[in-house]
Amino acid sequence: MKNQYDGGTALVEAFHRLGVEYILSSPGTEWAPVWEAMADQIHRKKPGPRLLDVWHETLAVDMAAGYTLATGKMQGVLLHAGAGLLQGAMGIHGAFVAGVPMVVVSGESMTYGEQPEFDPGAQWMNNLSIVGGTSSLVDTVVKYSSVAGSVYTLYESVIRAGELAQRQPTGPVYLSVSTETLMAPWTPPANPRAVPAAPRVLTAPEDIEKLAAQLARAKRPVVLTEGAGQEVETWEALLALCEKFALPVVEKPGALFANFPKDHALYQGTEIKPFWNDMDLAIVVRARAPWYPPSNRPPKAVIAMIDEAPHNSAMVYQSHQADMYLEGNVAQTLRDLATAASVDKAAVEARRQELGAAHDAMIAKRNAAQAAARKKTPIDPVWLCASLNAVMPQDAIYIDEVTTHTAALRQHLVWNQPQSLFTRQGGLGQGLGLSLGIKLGKPQRQVVTLIGDGAFLYNPALGCLGAARDYKLPTLTVVFNNKKYAAMQNMHLKMYPDGIAAEMDIYHGTHINAPDFVKVAECVGGYGEQVSDPEKVQDALRRGLEANRSGRPAIIDVIVA
Ligand SMILES: Cc1ncc(C[n+]2csc(CCOP(=O)(O)OP(=O)(O)O)c2C)c(N)n1
Ligand SMILES: [Mg+2]
Numbered sequence: 001m002k003n004q005y006d007g008g009t010a011l012v013e014a015f016h017r018l019g020v021e022y023i024l025s026s027p028g029t030e031w032a033p034v035w036e037a038m039a040d041q042i043h044r045k046k047p048g049p050r051l052l053d054v055w056h057e058t059l060a061v062d063m064a065a066g067y068t069l070a071t072g073k074m075q076g077v078l079l080h081a082g083a084g085l086l087q088g089a090m091g092i093h094g095a096f097v098a099g100v101p102m103v104v105v106s107g108e109s110m111t112y113g114e115q116p117e118f119d120p121g122a123q124w125m126n127n128l129s130i131v132g133g134t135s136s137l138v139d140t141v142v143k144y145s146s147v148a149g150s151v152y153t154l155y156e157s158v159i160r161a162g163e164l165a166q167r168q169p170t171g172p173v174y175l176s177v178s179t180e181t182l183m184a185p186w187t188p189p190a191n192p193r194a195v196p197a198a199p200r201v202l203t204a205p206e207d208i209e210k211l212a213a214q215l216a217r218a219k220r221p222v223v224l225t226e227g228a229g230q231e232v233e234t235w236e237a238l239l240a241l242c243e244k245f246a247l248p249v250v251e252k253p254g255a256l257f258a259n260f261p262k263d264h265a266l267y268q269g270t271e272i273k274p275f276w277n278d279m280d281l282a283i284v285v286r287a288r289a290p291w292y293p294p295s296n297r298p299p300k301a302v303i304a305m306i307d308e309a310p311h312n313s314a315m316v317y318q319s320h321q322a323d324m325y326l327e328g329n330v331a332q333t334l335r336d337l338a339t340a341a342s343v344d345k346a347a348v349e350a351r352r353q354e355l356g357a358a359h360d361a362m363i364a365k366r367n368a369a370q371a372a373a374r375k376k377t378p379i380d381p382v383w384l385c386a387s388l389n390a391v392m393p394q395d396a397i398y399i400d401e402v403t404t405h406t407a408a409l410r411q412h413l414v415w416n417q418p419q420s421l422f423t424r425q426g427g428l429g430q431g432l433g434l435s436l437g438i439k440l441g442k443p444q445r446q447v448v449t450l451i452g453d454g455a456f457l458y459n460p461a462l463g464c465l466g467a468a469r470d471y472k473l474p475t476l477t478v479v480f481n482n483k484k485y486a487a488m489q490n491m492h493l494k495m496y497p498d499g500i501a502a503e504m505d506i507y508h509g510t511h512i513n514a515p516d517f518v519k520v521a522e523c524v525g526g527y528g529e530q531v532s533d534p535e536k537v538q539d540a541l542r543r544g545l546e547a548n549r550s551g552r553p554a555i556i557d558v559i560v561a
Pocket of ligand 1: 401402403404405426427428429450452453454455456458482484485486487488
């Protein structure tokens with residue numbers, strides 16, 4: 001057995017010092033030095049991250065992202081050469097858009113068989129290496145990319161990359177490292193430090209005072225949010241602020257997270273329109289483009305943007321129309337605002353009454369729509385949501401990868417606890433991987449992936465189901481199966497309402513002849529069931545839950561309109 005450390009240990013040790021708990025990887029031969037280090041870690045019972053091998057790079061990246069979203073803790077990802085990096089690039093893009101910190105490393109060769117004592121294999125020269133280096137493959141979807149060019153700089157390069165990823169605006173970073181660097185002898189630092197968390201940056205007190213004064217003056221203030229609920233702390237701070245001043249909360253229709261308890265009297269749904277003309281203060285809490293079109297602007301409102309990093313360099317276009325920016329830690333900004341503002345009590349109580357009545361009217365409408373949807377065939381997605389409400393535990397976590405059903409889902413699915421909803425970012429195909437990462441981070445909670453039949457087929461589904469089985473991450477997948485890419489057909493009809501396709505009923509880009517999702521679940525020993533009778537949906541969902549409780553992944557394929 002060798003007793004000389006090398007670059008593989010340096011990489012693992014750097015991840016350990018960064019507090020990384022999981023290294024997600026899709027294998028490549030360049031990782032043999034890391035596998036040696038991991039074997040050594042297990043053999044000597046040393047503390048350090050656990051390496052999880054999965055069958056697809058999208059899955060590796062998305063599991064890391066899901067775990068970070070669920071826990072707030074950054075993770076590491078190892079991908080194979082340019083090929084693995086390209087395969088994982090869409091997941092990396094999703095992490096970039098959502099600001100998820102992550103250290104991604106992929107391999108390289110520097111010697112191409114010319115080094116007398118080591119042959120990395122001709123595949124590097126023949127088809128793995130990328131002319132000009134791999135950084136160019138992901139430059140536009142990470143916040144930093146570089147090469148860790150020697151074993152002497154590898155350890156500190158990884159540490160710095162992790163520190164960069166966790167600073168605002170948070171996001172994925174990338175390092176290229178060669179097999180030769182990983183195999184070179186390495187001497188660990190004599191006095192290594194545990195890397196501290198990125199410091200919180202706070203909003204200046206005078207900016208808090210300015211917004212507090214606006215809030216005191218406002219007659220019709222509104223809180224609009226897309227991502228306040230990312231952390232439990234921020235959810236709680238927003239709830240406390242809104243309760244104190246009776247502020248209505250409107251979520252953006254495709255909000256990224258569960259941001260507010262849906263049954264709370266101040267929750268006003270996803271429609272900003274009823275507030276548009278009269279609002280005089282908009283407190284926007286993490287919304288990348290609060291209005292659409294982005295340059296739209298409520299006619300009478302002062303707009304205050306609360307977000308650690310409102311200008312998202314992963315987006316090609318944005319306009320906040322903000323009159324003031326508060327860019328410190330969001331939870332603390334909300335708490336400071338709650339302390340600083342003083343608002344006339346009678347006005348607050350009057351508002352509370354009015355908003356409570358509006359909320360009740362919204363719920364009555366919601367219940368009526370659910371009752372009306374109950375008997376429809378094919379199953380109405382509204383009824384599917386009502387059925388999920390009836391069957392799932394109160395603290396279930398949903399992952400949203402549906403497309404045309406998303407509005408119904410946001411209106412009809414109920415959650416009242418933080419971290420109950422996560423949304424896929426970037427392209428289709430990442431919902432299942434995100435769900436597994438979230439389950440890894442929150443093993444006690446039921447995780448439910450809501451996914452279109454089309455979206456399902458973009459996921460590395462076999463790899464996801466295999467990882468669910470092998471790493472004991474049983475989640476429930478509910479397929480909203482309308483047997484088509486409805487989004488494509490809808491857009492085609494919108495663009496060509498009187499077109500040939502509409503008239504002749506000849507569509508392209510629409511039909512899906514999907515595999516049997518029941519058998520897909522069964523191929524890894526999971527539970528699968530198809531349901532098309534609205535009366536049988538709830539029992540099918542219960543059987544899916546039961547399968548999860550016995551440790552098996554489950555797919556319930558629901559035939560919906
Ligand atoms: C990677 C990727 N490829 C293609 C698309 C384009 N696209 C957007 S929605 C959609 C259809 C999704 O179908 P499904 O999940 O069944 O939802 P539905 O439209 O039926 O509601 C497609 C193909 C995309 N967003 N991402
Ligand atoms: Mg579909």
